[in-house]
Amino acid sequence: xxxxxxxxxxxxxxxxxxxxxxxxxxxxxxxxxxxxxxxxxxxxxxxxxxxxxxxxxxxxxxxxxxxxxxxxxxxxxxxxxxxxxxxxxxxxxxxxxxxxxxxxxxxxxxxxxxxxxxxxxxxxxxxxxxxxxxxxxxxxxxxxxxxxxxxxxxxxxxxxxxxxxxxxxxxxxxxxxxxxxxxxxxxxxxxxxxxxxxxxxxxxxxxxxxxxxxxxxxxxxxxxxxxxxxxxxxxxxxxxxxxxxxxxxxxxxxxxxxxxxxxxxxxxxxxxxxxxxxxxxxxxxxxxxxxxxxxxxxxxxxxxxxxxxxxxxxxxxxxxxxxxxxxxxxxxxxxxxxxxxxxxxxxxxxxxxxxxxxxxxxxxxxxxxxxxxxxxxxxxxxxxxxxxxxxxxxxxxxxxxxxxxxxxxxxxxxxxx
Amino acid sequence: xxxxxxxxxxxxxxxxxxxxxxxxxxxxxxxxxxxxxxxxxxxxxxxxxxxxxxxxxxxxxxxxxxxxxxxxxxxxxxxxxxxxxxxxxxxxxxxxxxxxxxxxxxxxxxxxxxxxxxxxxxxxxxxxxxxxxxxxxxxxxxxxxxxxxxxxxxxxxxxxxxxxxxxxxxxxxxxxxxxxxxxxxxxxxxxxxxxxxxxxxxxxxxxxxxxxxxxxxxxxxxxxxxxxxxxxxxxxxxxxxxxxxxxxxxxxxxxxxxxxxxxxxxxxxxxxxxxxxxxxxxxxxxxxxxxxxxxxxxxxxxxxxxxxxxxxxxxxxxxxxxxxxxxxxxxxxxxxxxxxxxxxxxxxxxxxxxxxxxxxxxxxxxxxxxxxxxxxxxxxxxxxxxxxxxxxxxxxxxxxxxxxxxxxxxxxxxxxx
Numbered sequence: 001x002x003x004x005x006x007x008x009x010x011x012x013x014x015x016x017x018x019x020x021x022x023x024x025x026x027x028x029x030x031x032x033x034x035x036x037x038x039x040x041x042x043x044x045x046x047x048x049x050x051x052x053x054x055x056x057x058x059x060x061x062x063x064x065x066x067x068x069x070x071x072x073x074x075x076x077x078x079x080x081x082x083x084x085x086x087x088x089x090x091x092x093x094x095x096x097x098x099x100x101x102x103x104x105x106x107x108x109x110x111x112x113x114x115x116x117x118x119x120x121x122x123x124x125x126x127x128x129x130x131x132x133x134x135x136x137x138x139x140x141x142x143x144x145x146x147x148x149x150x151x152x153x154x155x156x157x158x159x160x161x162x163x164x165x166x167x168x169x170x171x172x173x174x175x176x177x178x179x180x181x182x183x184x185x186x187x188x189x190x191x192x193x194x195x196x197x198x199x200x201x202x203x204x205x206x207x208x209x210x211x212x213x214x215x216x217x218x219x220x221x222x223x224x225x226x227x228x229x230x231x232x233x234x235x236x237x238x239x240x241x242x243x244x245x246x247x248x249x250x251x252x253x254x255x256x257x258x259x260x261x262x263x264x265x266x267x268x269x270x271x272x273x274x275x276x277x278x279x280x281x282x283x284x285x286x287x288x289x290x291x292x293x294x295x296x297x298x299x300x301x302x303x304x305x306x307x308x309x310x311x312x313x314x315x316x317x318x319x320x321x322x323x324x325x326x327x328x329x330x331x332x333x334x335x336x337x338x339x340x341x342x343x344x345x346x347x348x349x350x351x352x353x354x355x356x357x358x359x360x361x362x363x364x365x366x367x368x369x370x371x372x373x374x375x376x377x378x379x380x381x382x383x384x385x386x387x388x389x390x391x392x393x394x395x396x397x398x399x400x401x402x403x404x405x406x407x408x409x410x411x412x413x414x415x416x417x
Numbered sequence: 418x419x420x421x422x423x424x425x426x427x428x429x430x431x432x433x434x435x436x437x438x439x440x441x442x443x444x445x446x447x448x449x450x451x452x453x454x455x456x457x458x459x460x461x462x463x464x465x466x467x468x469x470x471x472x473x474x475x476x477x478x479x480x481x482x483x484x485x486x487x488x489x490x491x492x493x494x495x496x497x498x499x500x501x502x503x504x505x506x507x508x509x510x511x512x513x514x515x516x517x518x519x520x521x522x523x524x525x526x527x528x529x530x531x532x533x534x535x536x537x538x539x540x541x542x543x544x545x546x547x548x549x550x551x552x553x554x555x556x557x558x559x560x561x562x563x564x565x566x567x568x569x570x571x572x573x574x575x576x577x578x579x580x581x582x583x584x585x586x587x588x589x590x591x592x593x594x595x596x597x598x599x600x601x602x603x604x605x606x607x608x609x610x611x612x613x614x615x616x617x618x619x620x621x622x623x624x625x626x627x628x629x630x631x632x633x634x635x636x637x638x639x640x641x642x643x644x645x646x647x648x649x650x651x652x653x654x655x656x657x658x659x660x661x662x663x664x665x666x667x668x669x670x671x672x673x674x675x676x677x678x679x680x681x682x683x684x685x686x687x688x689x690x691x692x693x694x695x696x697x698x699x700x701x702x703x704x705x706x707x708x709x710x711x712x713x714x715x716x717x718x719x720x721x722x723x724x725x726x727x728x729x730x731x732x733x734x735x736x737x738x739x740x741x742x743x744x745x746x747x748x749x750x751x752x753x754x755x756x757x758x759x760x761x762x763x764x765x766x767x768x769x770x771x772x773x774x775x776x777x778x779x780x781x782x783x784x785x786x787x788x789x790x791x792x793x794x795x796x797x798x799x800x801x802x803x804x805x806x807x808x809x810x811x812x813x814x815x816x817x818x819x820x821x822x823x824x825x826x827x828x829x830x831x832x833x834x
């Protein structure tokens with residue numbers, strides 16, 4: 001067996017065997033196969049696809065490339081969620097305390113953000129004192145005692161994915177359903193969950209442009225999960241617009257807390273609905289309760305304040321200061337006004353994401369430092385009627401806000417007469 | 418413009434522009450684009466193909482990546498030939514003196530061999546004293562005075578091809594018709610010829626397995642040639658069997674000289690026919706004479722000994738010793754015998770090529786040194802009746818001939834009852 005034979009097979013649309021897939025993942029992770037050979041293989045996979053079996057063995061080999069977290073000492077059915085990512089997506093901050101408040105253990109590992117996609121870890125670290133680096137004992141004890149812990153991924157979680165993703169990013173091979181599915185599922189399964197709810201975004205601002213593609217990705221991930229003995233359900237949602245109102249690290253933590261406290265003035269219905277759906281699916285697969293019961297149970301735990309209580313508990317037990325969770329003054333701020341009157345047809349999530357990165361809320365490279373208080377507060381949302389000159393967004397930053405950034409923020413709002 | 422956008426376009430089956438193709442060839446030749454990006458692009462080209470226009474611009478950009486040889490100070494229509502390569506292919510040694518003897522200038526640049534494919538330069542250098550490194554003046558003077566010169570390719574001829582070929586070789590992207598066509602045509606055109614005869618091999622021992630593929634390659638190369646103002650004709654021939662009887666450097670020079678001297682005892686009809694076809698096509702495109710007249714003219718110049726005279730002249734003017742052209746004793750030799758009686762259905766060119774490399778006649782890596790006198794002399798050819806124990810080949814080498822080599826040589830002969 002050698003890598004050229006494996007490339008030739010995939011190029012000629014033949015199915016790779018479990019051994020062949022294990023071989024190239026193992027050797028590539030150990031730096032024994034050159035990048036230029038793997039990038040050719042990735043392109044052949046991108047164009048010719050993979051069978052369900054190939055995608056399963058790819059995921060399995062990727063899981064085995066590094067540490068696999070053992071959560072067996074945590075009682076109960078551990079449930080996790082994954083989102084394919086989006087601008088203003090603070091769903092994890094809302095749903096994990098809801099589920100924990102219902103007594104279902106949440107052992108959550110999250111990543112840092114890169115580019116326009118924010119990371120849960122960055123958002124939580126914006127709260128004064130909050131620690132995301134927990135020891136294994138601390139993590140497991142917290143889940144057993146409080147039903148919740150959120151920590152950064154260990155460095156050696158699916159190292160094959162780190163290498164493959166970096167290569168895909170610069171070789172035009174990101175948009176491959178089997179490669180995306182294996183990347184997501186290998187990390188979720190290596191993180192030890194028994195059940196996973198997948199939040200798959202589709203739309204022009206997401207990797208999956210159409211509902212059909214999103215459905216195929218969801219089905220592929222569910223099939224991998226089932227083969228590895230995990231309960232997996234997927235929810236497909238629109239990602240043409242940012243979720244909620246806030247885009248920025250601390251701003252999103254504030255929005256999540258406001259939502260859980262029942263104050264809808266600083267958040268938006270779309271975020272509430274998304275969080276209720278995801279958390280009810282998590283509750284459903286963890287308990288086997290019906291869809292209807294799960295939905296009403298989730299709504300109840302928000303309304304009776306128990307989810308908010310759990311949220312504050314999470315912040316406190318991991319060293320965070322709850323009194324720090326409020327919007328901060330920044331050195332600079334700008335109001336964005338509607339350039340014409342009409343109905344906001346769409347808020348371009350991609351442009352809003354780019355604006356938030358430019359303001360300091362996101363990383364351009366892994367080494368960038370974040371301005372936790374920077375971000376975009378949307379006022380206008382899709383469907384809203386506005387008059388020319390109405391404030392539709394506010395920008396916050398601790399560095400000067402250039403004309404280019406303001407222009408881009410204005411362009412994000414598509415207002416039709 | 419950046420390389421990722423170019424990869425994405427080709428991946429999505431969009432046509433690359435002349436500028437985009439020029440960009441990646443220029444930057445890659447200058448080591449400003451990484452191998453892993455170009456290998457992904459090459460795989461996308463291999464799977465999705467290229468339009469005629471793309472293949473043309475690729476060839477043009479490759480030509481412009483290095484030196485272009487100016488043969489304008491040579492009088493007359495300069496004609497060249499190219500073979501997609503084969504085992505025992507000594508056609509160049511035979512046809513170039515035929516054409517030169519007919520007064521058509523032959524300014525021939527050739528390469529060294531690698532693997533089972535021999536190189537004209539290696540074969541000529543096996544003759545004592547023969548020099549293939551000529552100065553430009555010497556080369557041009559020889560062609561003007563004697564109508565013939567054969568020299569090694571300059572180091573800076575199509576450097577883009579050298580880099581691309583090395584990468585294709587290890588990334589499963591060799592068997593792409595546009596990439597093969599651009600590689601061959603860029604070198605031929607950069608070498609300065611006005612007209613090119615293409616000898617395209619097909620069969621299990623060649624890159625092109627079927628006649629249809631060979632035809633597509635031939636048409637692609639002809640189309641490139643026409644767009645660059647060159648006369649191009651292609652001849653498609655079978656390559657399931659080695660050409661002629663001798664496989665090995667000095668042995669092939671001897672066979673070529675015997676053929677030109679009219680002695681058919683040490684050569685085979687298939688080589689004679691191939692050489693007559695190729696040289697008549699070369700004569701036809703150089704002079705505009707009819708097919709029939711070209712064929713009879715070529716046969717005549719062999720029969721009247723003028724082609725042999727020109728062959729000896731070529732050897733002499735480039736410093737070679739004609740009296741050195743005869744089969745040499747080697748330290749070791751082995752007779753290969755028919756393992757059963759019957760008809761030789763096929764002589765496997767690939768296996769014979771591997772045997773000759775193992776005997777020392779070919780290079781495994783660029784650094785290998787050659788045993789000029791080593792090689793395989795076929796006795797049996799396809800179609801021949803043999804009895805068990807009949808000698809069907811002789812192996813020559815200056816290193817010990819192992820049992821493995823003998824076994825492989827036996828296996829090369831497919832003998833059916």
